[in-house]
Amino acid sequence: MSIRSQEQVALLTDYDTNSAYSNAYYSLYATIRSHWDSEQHPQYTLLLAAPAAYPEYAAAAANIAIAAAQSGTPTILVDADVRTPGLQQRFGLTKSDGLSELLHMDVVTTRNIAASLQQTFVPGLRLLSAGQSHAGVPALLSTKLHDVVSCIREYMAQSETKPSIIIFHCAPVLSSPDASLLGAEVEQTLLTIVRERTTRTQAKQAQEQLQGTHAHLSGIVVVDV
Numbered sequence: 001m002s003i004r005s006q007e008q009v010a011l012l013t014d015y016d017t018n019s020a021y022s023n024a025y026y027s028l029y030a031t032i033r034s035h036w037d038s039e040q041h042p043q044y045t046l047l048l049a050a051p052a053a054y055p056e057y058a059a060a061a062a063n064i065a066i067a068a069a070q071s072g073t074p075t076i077l078v079d080a081d082v083r084t085p086g087l088q089q090r091f092g093l094t095k096s097d098g099l100s101e102l103l104h105m106d107v108v109t110t111r112n113i114a115a116s117l118q119q120t121f122v123p124g125l126r127l128l129s130a131g132q133s134h135a136g137v138p139a140l141l142s143t144k145l146h147d148v149v150s151c152i153r154e155y156m157a158q159s160e161t162k163p164s165i166i167i168f169h170c171a172p173v174l175s176s177p178d179a180s181l182l183g184a185e186v187e188q189t190l191l192t193i194v195r196e197r198t199t200r201t202q203a204k205q206a207q208e209q210l211q212g213t214h215a216h217l218s219g220i221v222v223v224d225v
Helices: 020-034 055-070 099-104 110-116 137-159 178-183 200-212
Strands: 002-004 043-049 075-079 125-128 164-169 188-194 217-224
Touching: 020 055, 043 055, 043 137, 043 178, 055 075, 055 125, 055 164, 055 188, 055 217, 075 137, 099 110, 099 137, 110 137, 137 164, 137 178, 178 200, 188 200, 200 217
Parallel strands: 002 217, 043 164, 043 188, 075 125, 075 164, 188 217
Antiparallel strands: none
């Protein structure tokens, strides 16, 4: 799926719903939805992973989450990029506790998840930010990530009466092991590449790294700037 953006940091809500930019994201979400067996996975998990860091990468995750919510799917967007977080600012939200604080907890509960979520200006879309306490968090991802992801699923199962989706944005694949760790936890991983910026070598290395850690890599999103 190829998505063209003239404004690399623009959110879907900045565009007319009938624009080519909007239609591309709604079409992408429809494709994601077609791979989703909601009976088997009523709380579906999706990772957007990119080989390297570009502004378009975070925008892609945010816009898929917006498209999902605007399509009537209860959605949580998780900023798992604890190294260089940015989704909270992108949605105009104030700093708050988030994933970092959850990873530091001895036991994570659905009440902790509920308290950490922020409602965005998009109905049906909540954000779990990267949080404020980042010291030592990358190391915690390898030991606590499974518990946090499981608890987010449990929270959605308890709070929603219809199928829901949890979308993860994380640090680039080639800069840290974070994407590989997340890829092993979610149902679907999409590799996001930026035309004329992501090299073939980067894309191939990222693909091999994700597949080597048993990520369910199901497709590629090409952001065309």
